[in-house]
Amino acid sequence: MDFALDDEQTLIAQTVRRFVDKDVRAWAADADRAGAAPPRLTAVAGDLGFFLDAVPEASGGMLDGPYSHLRRAVRGHELGRGCAGMAALLETNVEPALAVGRWGSAAAAEALFGSLSAGGLATTARDSRGTLDISRDADGLRVTGKLGPVPALGTARHVLLMARCGDEPVLALIDTAGGRRAPFVPSGWRAAAWGTLTLEAASVPAAMILARGPAAADATAEVLTWYKVSLAARAAGVAVSAMEHARKYADERVQFGRPIGHFESLIRLRDDADTGAAAVRLMALHAAWQADRVKDDSTRAAAHDAASRARVMAGDVVDRATVDAVQILGGYGFVNDYPVEKLMRDARAFAQLLGDERFDRILAVRAQQGA
Amino acid sequence: MDIFHNNPMLAGVRQMLGAFAKQQIRPIADQHDRDESMPWDLMKMAQGFGMTQTAVVDGRKALTGKDEEGDAAKPKSQARIGCAGSEELAYGCAGICLAIGGSGLAASPVARMGTEEQQQEFRRLLKGDDDHGHIKVAAMALSEPSTGSDISGLSTVARPDGDHFVINGHKQWITNGASASVYVVWANTDPSAGRAGVRGFIVARGTPGLVPGRKETKLGIRASETAQVHFEDCRVHKDMLLGGGATSEGLSDTKKMLDSTRPMVGAQAVGIARAAFDYLVERVQGGTMQGTPLAHHQRVAFELAEMEMEIQAARALVHKAAWMADHNMDNVRMASMAKAYGAKVAQDVTSRALTLLGEEALESGHPVEKWYRDAKIYDIFEGTGQIQRRIIARSIFGVNPT
Structure with missing residues (x-):
């Protein structure tokens, strides 16, 4: 085993870290207050290869060969250190692009990649509670209900939808032009252009259905694996960021005659958070490594399980770390002059997006048991 | 009980x-x-x-x-x-x-330490409406930018000057700080005496040198105003020194006062937890997961059972601490336990409720999202969770907890 990053991964980490330290962190507070990313983000991040990294070269993108989820996790960890909201925006195209590249028809590829190459965004939504009303319509589908809230849906042209039509899983590309989009003001990740999309008997042509039945179940498992790996990596970055701010404050703030960072109770809070963040980072990297090696049912299941575990741990760790960072800053942590109250709000989406991960894991086991 | x-x-x-x-x-x-x-x-x-x-x-x-x-x-x-x-x-x-x-918060030290005349003055200053037509409110100005948990390190000074004291210093995180009509300000009248020199003063709004400062934008409890307050050569008559010329325990007396108010703070935290719990119960009763009622899933039902246990335990601590205060018993350990555990339960219950509610509770202003933000302050103000644990631990080992 070799835990060291290779040269290319190291270069990615260093490049994204510079971008984060120079730009993203400087923009984060204003983006949170404004509820929108700065206009410059698109240009700067685009130059660094975001948005089109999962779009095939032949379709105007930058993907030449297999996609590396390991590299994505490395950069996601760095992005999480900067701003969870902007990170979500920068990563939003990956799942739709990979899914359409893998399972999509020529028409779906043309629609999505054409939009992304022209600067458009796509996002991913999952009907985790089974509340959408989806029926067959000839070879296509009719969808009624509300998608989201999810990041980027406020502006995205396409949504990769994971849902069920009756008992049959489906994976489809939805054109948001066929529905009514509404902005959504989230608690955290406020730079991520959140939105909802209400569909009323919207028609989804057969060419936009990427998979259905058992194939859709497998494809959905892979998409969720990619998404959860990325979430976990970013969450670890947010936890690291929270403790960077807390450490700086605790080393400077003097109470009872010494820096508060010298008190054992606060050392423990920081140490627990650092330990958790390190564990989640490793779990995310491991799950990403497995995602890069999926070749059959067994490896697909192993990758999904690893991603799910990483995501469960990530939700717990980032919540605890950011809450404890606010605790360490005390009254200053509770006001928005300091960045940690934003981080505490940002942390929640890691456990709430896509639904309750622990519930998913229980349902997966019950499915294996035939219950 | x-x-x-x-x-x-x-x-x-x-x-x-x-x-x-x-x-x-x-x-x-x-x-x-x-x-x-x-x-x-x-x-x-x-x-x-x-x-x-x-x-x-x-x-x-x-x-x-x-x-x-x-x-x-x-x-x-x-x-x-x-x-x-x-x-x-x-x-x-x-x-x-x-x-x-x-x-x-401001009225408590006036009730505990103020003379009859000072209590009358406090009442007078709070009579009627203010210039905006609002009821008049009071503010307790204790915390400072460099003094949070360690209140014995106050740097605001009240220098004697004839029949007056001249107050200089800056206060931070003051409830009602921008709008108050009367302030109870804590300042050191004798820095060489350390915390023993800290005394409270009643200062009316409009007193020259009293400058209400910037209102804070906060994570939670946003309907409660929190602001800075500045004192710049603010002259206050010696009659407004709480307790007058009589010997007073000053800040130590205020700390004792917290033993009776901490259970109330814990009770508020219990109220937040109960709000989130009730919301979740109602939501679970009406919800399904892939066609099965949510309440039939142990993942959900047992979480609710855990929450109910925690809420009941926190409330029992709160009421025991309050009962001890009402019976003039030393409740310092129990009051800190009630406050610290209430804060923990409020944070735990709201956090777990958010996770179970998932995407629907990501919206800013969703009731549970708001309660989650509100809950955090209960581990910070009125003595942080760390301060409460310090008090409890010292009490366990027979050391003066405060």
């Missing part, structure tokens, strides 16, 4: 304030959270329920119609009533609860 049987007094307070919370507070909570504004109209209405800005100074008469027992040795019920009421109000909205009760 009154929580184990149907005490008519507490039941009445619960019923009255519970209805007030549901019918009057809940409907406006989201708006004041979004606007970060004080619920002035509601605060005026609350006065009709006996929740006056001087209720602490006046005793429980305004709330219950009964004067407090004059014999200090006899049991009282003020702390228990305070806990029952605080839980109900915070069940409606913790920020609004704090807005209604914020003046009590």
